[in-house]
Amino acid sequence: MRRKYGAPFWDLHRVDVQRALASRATQLGATLRLGSKVAHIDFEKPSVKLENGEEVEADLIVAADGLWSKCRENFLATMGKSDSPLPTGDLAYRIVLNLHEVEDQELRDWISKPSCQFWIGPGAHVVAYSLRDGEVFNLVLLVPDDLPEGVSRQPGSLPEMKSIFSAWDPILTRFLDCVSSVDKWKLMHRPELNTWISPKSNFAFIGDSAHPMLPYLAQGANSSIEDGAVLGNVLGAMSSREQLPSALRLYEKLRKKRGETIVKETFAQRHDFHMQDGPEQQKRDELMLSQLGRISSKFPSRWQCPEVQPWLYGYDALEETTAALRETPLSG
Template sequence: MSSMEIHQEQSSGSAKIGSNRPLNKTLHVVIVGAGLGGLACAIACRRAKQPCDVTVVERVPEMIAIGSGIHIPPNACRVMQHFGLVEQLKSAGGYVVQDFTLRRYKDGNIIVEKPLGERVKREYGADWIAIHRGDYQNVLLDAAQRKGARIMTDTEVVDIEQGVDESEGRQIVVLKDGRRIDADVVIGADGLWSSMREFVLGRPMPPVETGDLAYRGTFTRDQLKSFHDPRIDGLIEKSNVQVWLGPSRHAVFYPLRNKTEFNLVLLVADDLPEGVRTAQGSLEEMGKCFDGWDPTLTRIISCLNSALKWKLLHFKELDKWTKGPVALLGDASHPTLPYQGQGAAMAVEDGAILGVLLTRLQERNLSLSPKARNGQLTSLLQLYERLRKQRTEINVSGAVLTREFYHLHDGDAQQERDSELSKLPAAKWQGPSKWNWGDAAYQKSLLGFDVLADAENRFDEWARKDPSIVLRSTL
């Protein structure tokens, strides 16, 4: 069975999965959504010496490797190191990005080239990897299954009920087909259009439009070689991220799958009607967005065979991420513009931290009293929210600032930006910058902060401050 073929657990009627199970020393964690953050949470919960019981519920009928390129920056790669998955990611086609190149839109001239590679590993403690999203998900899926997580596909959650009577203190996950799953903890990892978010907030909160949309696609090395263009030939041999900056738009290009495929993302002003999330555009319309740009880029754009538009959405912050022993992670709680390569990375951090906190609690004196256990878990998930909320809000606002930085029109501000960036190599990337992309302190905080070590320390502080929560009697 391939890693993307998953046994689909079936039952009929109103059967309960995990029902009539007395409280014991093992937490049952139900994760709604098998994306990158949800799978990271499953792995983290299962890799401890005393693993949690984990069920991942995914509504798609089959897990298929789809998508395009994605970054695993050092903060997410550090989590992958913790999981022992870095070599598997590289074997699946992931590679260490060597440089991050910013170019002028008109002629492709380099504004500045930031070295990644060994510098990033030395300064931040982990690699910067690029990979196909489907290959990334595949590696995490394999790891979750190997560790013993149950994966249920074609399974949609329609409600969460608080347990009463014999299920007191439990969370009852209600499925569309009538089945019910008893859980101690429920994690909403169901993405931008999360139904779990509505449960936690008690009201709908759809994401809001950002004013940008994206065209995305991949194509083959052979397509690019067919141009017989020395500049394109030079680009495809580099393990670099290439970004063309221009007025109100930019383009991102980098290799995938051992340089047999290449990823292209075009970010432009949103012209879709309000409320329309995706629409098929024309190749001609897409190409015109980059009229007058570097001819090398426009040749690369001509390789795309689809012009599907994806509206970019986000929101600033939620009032809360938790409701009792129910919590949100990733895009369900903090969607962001993709301009720092941190959307999936923050979701992976969320999942790994939840795993650390839940397994640490399980190692302590986890209460066998339903009411007491409910209180322990409620307090623990509030700690998770405190750990994550400020960091993810900084990332969301940082991505908005990066958008401004990328999309400057020609003029004084653009010239100031380019001049400042051109001086950063002389400072060995250790100095301040008006723009977060070049600011050493900002980058260190974003890429070099060890969220797992911090979670371990904060758990200990939490336990010491209120030992009654963690060390209460199990009677």
């Protein structure tokens, strides 16, 4: 990451990412239709039926409709199956602070000099980073889920939120004093799918609809974009429609295992970050303290650990697809 992009992280506001993707897609000739909710998929034609009754046919349908995927529901129904999002046991308080709203000079310095900060403790952790050239500060507080079953989002109580972190780093508690309102988001995941492509090779999953994860490695959107990049690259290599089945098989081969491995790593990261006080936590902290300031060392965080960081954060979708296509050219 450092070599290629000149920085260990690049933090973007999701609105900016969506605008950039929409603008590039439009430039490349895509038509974006807003407010077009998919109600049903016909996997034979294939076609999608919108909630307004309109039916849209295509050669390939890409399910990119997130955690609560309607496409997934329809896909599993063709096999007489169903699954639904499962609680992970954690929830997130999501906070965005604007520099102009913060008066405390020390906190203003934190916001305006971009960096990525973690605080970890028993059963919880916090991630904070600057966005938009140091004008905005994003804070995500990850704590045990106490939302009722079936409730995925609810306004949170500031005193309750602050009480969880009252004995933590004073810098963090001062940031929390700047917050005027907050929502609680239940963090959900889903079981692995047997396949990401339909039997007729006319439908494929990408993103959270296939592999929702805990946001503990900041990889949900990243890996969704990777899915899109690999799918785009294999489709771009096709020279005839007959090659679609082999293109989708290659896409699934390149992405499914990786996506599902990242999901598992996010749960492993929760274990390492959320340890209760005790011998295991003390060993982790000793190791962490002994490694501070070094990059190429065994660190109890997948963000720095050399066994995970290179494959997770040093991934190049174009390079991987090009090599795979060289090894196994599309058939059909």
